[in-house]
Amino acid sequence: MTTVQLQTQDDSPDLPLYVSAPKVYPQRVHGVYRRIKWALLIVTLGIYYLLPFVRWNRGPNEPSQAVLVDLAHRKFYFFFIEIWPQEVYYLTGLLILAAMTLFLMNALAGRVWCGYLCPQTIWTDLFLATERLIEGDRRERMLKDAGPWTLARVREKTLKHFTWLMIAWWTGGAWVNYFADAPTLVHDLATFQAPVVSYVWIGILTFTTYVLAGFMREQVCLYMCPWPRIQAALTDEYALNVMYRLDRGEPRTSFKKSLALRAKGEHPGDCIDCSQCVAVCPTGVDIRQGANLGCIQCGLCIDACDSIMEKIGRPPRLIAYDTDVNVARRVAGKANIFKPIRSRTVLYGTIIALVGAVMLLALANRTNLSVSAMHDRNPMFVKTADGSIRNALTLHIVNRKPMARRFAIEAAGFDPAHVEAVGATKGADGWPVVEVGPDQIRELRMLVTVPGATHPPPKQDLAFTVVDVASGEKAMTTDNFIAP
Numbered sequence: 001m002t003t004v005q006l007q008t009q010d011d012s013p014d015l016p017l018y019v020s021a022p023k024v025y026p027q028r029v030h031g032v033y034r035r036i037k038w039a040l041l042i043v044t045l046g047i048y049y050l051l052p053f054v055r056w057n058r059g060p061n062e063p064s065q066a067v068l069v070d071l072a073h074r075k076f077y078f079f080f081i082e083i084w085p086q087e088v089y090y091l092t093g094l095l096i097l098a099a100m101t102l103f104l105m106n107a108l109a110g111r112v113w114c115g116y117l118c119p120q121t122i123w124t125d126l127f128l129a130t131e132r133l134i135e136g137d138r139r140e141r142m143l144k145d146a147g148p149w150t151l152a153r154v155r156e157k158t159l160k161h162f163t164w165l166m167i168a169w170w171t172g173g174a175w176v177n178y179f180a181d182a183p184t185l186v187h188d189l190a191t192f193q194a195p196v197v198s199y200v201w202i203g204i205l206t207f208t209t210y211v212l213a214g215f216m217r218e219q220v221c222l223y224m225c226p227w228p229r230i231q232a233a234l235t236d237e238y239a240l241n242v243m244y245r246l247d248r249g250e251p252r253t254s255f256k257k258s259l260a261l262r263a264k265g266e267h268p269g270d271c272i273d274c275s276q277c278v279a280v281c282p283t284g285v286d287i288r289q290g291a292n293l294g295c296i297q298c299g300l301c302i303d304a305c306d307s308i309m310e311k312i313g314r315p316p317r318l319i320a321y322d323t324d325v326n327v328a329r330r331v332a333g334k335a336n337i338f339k340p341i342r343s344r345t346v347l348y349g350t351i352i353a354l355v356g357a358v359m360l361l362a363l364a365n366r367t368n369l370s371v372s373a374m375h376d377r378n379p380m381f382v383k384t385a386d387g388s389i390r391n392a393l394t395l396h397i398v399n400r401k402p403m404a405r406r407f408a409i410e411a412a413g414f415d416p417a418h419v420e421a422v423g424a425t426k427g428a429d430g431w432p433v434v435e436v437g438p439d440q441i442r443e444l445r446m447l448v449t450v451p452g453a454t455h456p457p458p459k460q461d462l463a464f465t466v467v468d469v470a471s472g473e474k475a476m477t478t479d480n481f482i483a484p
């Protein structure tokens with residue numbers, strides 16, 4: 001008889017549920033991509049820190065800050081563009097443009113955003129440069145961290161964390177400058193007269209920058225950011241990505257062995273397994289293992305490998321921006337092909353062009369006056385004691401000029417005597433006239449009454465035209481007059 005032994009216990013070795021990620025010690029590297037990254041870091045951080053101090057003359061009663069989020073008046077200023085709360089569609093357009101640009105960049109050159117422009121990458125780079133300056137390069141830092149605590153080490157660590165905190169504090173300070181007149185706010189902050197909320201936001205951003213760029217670094221890209229997963233689903237085999245050209249690098253062997261093999265007329269791969277590409281990687285990835293979600297496509301391993309190739313007298317770009325298609329083609333003995341124009345790049349490019357054109361057109365045709373109406377819902381109409389039917393609506397008149405203006409409100413097809421605006425005077429022709437302050441929105445209660453004897457239809461068109469008394473500029477909105 002055969003006995004079946006049931007396995008009641010897990011025989012696998014006891015593994016911890018959570019293993020800390022090993023600390024990454026990226027090494028200093030020189031080369032083309034490092035230089036590009038430094039240039040972008042200086043440009044982007046320069047823009048971020050200095051932009052709030054750029055002035056833009058918009059005339060009297062208007063803020064003179066080029067980029068300003070004016071929360072108090074619910075307006076956003078961007079150089080010559082001024083966006084009001086009613087124009088939130090511009091924001092939608094900008095979000096679509098940003099998403100499509102990111103998709104297009106991804107379709108052309110992989111995670112180029114992650115490697116060069118993402119704030120997490122830029123601040124991590126800055127924090128790493130500070131760390132290297134104070135504690136030394138990779139090997140030195142590793143030795144120090146593995147060694148005992150000495151007075152010199154305590155001094156270095158204190159200086160490093162102090163510098164990090166200063167950068168983080170400056171970062172938070174720059175952020176709040178986008179929400180108020182920057183020079184005034186800086187003065188108020190320094191003299192402790194600024195609103196408490198400014199100090200709170202500086203504190204929050206100091207903390208998040210210090211933690212994310214100083215401690216979490218690649219963990220943010222690996223575990224917190226959704227973009228690697230999204231982009232992995234959006235990319236294809238024609239997109240340029242940082243790749244180890246295995247068709248050229250394999251079989252890898254040590255430098256000495258490769259020399260010996262070449263002397264015998266054999267063809268070893270160009271990779272000498274020096275691991276310099278891994279040592280410089282800010283996320284600790286070995287690019288030779290193929291596509292990896294941890295790779296932010298920063299190109300630093302290209303620089304590292306190029307310097308090794310130069311030293312051993314082999315051609316550069318063993319690691320390079322390349323495509324999966326070309327690696328496969330070379331392995332099959334075929335020539336490279338590049339296809340930047342594909343259905344997805346054309347689609348993203350077309351959407352960018354269309355949305356951009358619509359936004360530009362809307363901006364070009366933007367007026368200084370607009371009006372909208374909101375009909376009372378409950379009740380839709382009222383029957384007065386004399387049998388008349390009255391409808392109530394609220395008009396929102398937006399005056400985008402930096403001076404007060406007077407507007408006459410005309411209702412098409414209705415007798416001026418039957419159109420009333422609460423708090424308004426009547427003009428010579430009988431229509432209500434109101435004043436709207438500079439750069440303001442006026443909310444106006446409108447009452448339209450039709451004598452019951454005229455038997456109005458259950459629903460008829462109602463159009464309000466707001467006319468600038470001085471200039472004749474007009475804006476119109478439509479609604480319905482409701483009767484029983």
Ligand code: SF4
Binds near residue numbers: 276305308318319
């Ligand atoms: S740096 Fe170049 S040669 Fe060195 S291990 Fe990486 S791929 Fe190979």
Ligand code: SF4
Binds near residue numbers: 242284298299301
């Ligand atoms: S593998 Fe190369 S490109 Fe990818 S993150 Fe590391 S250094 Fe940058």
